[in-house]
Amino acid sequence: KNEVEQSPQNLTAQEGEFITINCSYSVGISALHWLQQHPGGGIVSLFMLSSGKKKHGRLIATINIQEKHSSLHITASHPRDSAVYICAVRIGGADGLTFGKGTHLIIQP
């Protein structure tokens, strides 16, 4: 069983829709990261969370430590949001990240 599970694996939505991507983990963590990977391959760090909620522009990330669950929300989605969104965790005292398999998001105009 993977230590980090993401859902859905694939998501296609219309421009303007509210998007939610979920991440569940099964181990104790010190931080959770949300990353974005575009078709060209580059990875961009969106958020690093250890508790609560963070917002940046149209992106919101939340984490519930007790439930071992995090969500990434995109408001007013746009075709340029189309990418793979990856949840990654720092397990315990480790510094290296353990990754989910990613959610492939397509926003249609």
Add this chain to the structure above:
Amino acid sequence: DSGVTQTPKHLITATGQRVTLRCSPRSGDLSVYWYQQSLDQGLQFLIQYYNGEERAKGNILERFSAQQFPDLHSELNLSSLELGDSALYFCASSVGGRSEQFFGPGTRLTVL
């Protein structure tokens, strides 16, 4: 642009060969991480260096090694290459071990 640079961008080589991938971290970052992204395994942590010293090892094969130099740039050496080593190799850097990580553009390695 994350400020992390990686060279080369693409590398094509043959089985059995040895290659070196290079990473320059963001200015001021002491920690460098190496990750491998393959189609079957996804993203995996390989190894971390902090201020010149090895800090943590992940799923790094014995054929692979890395080092971080006094100017904080890092090199990942891959030897006795196999077809299965074909992947994207990312370097990331952070200020400290527990900080946000910033990823380089990656090196795409193709082993023929």
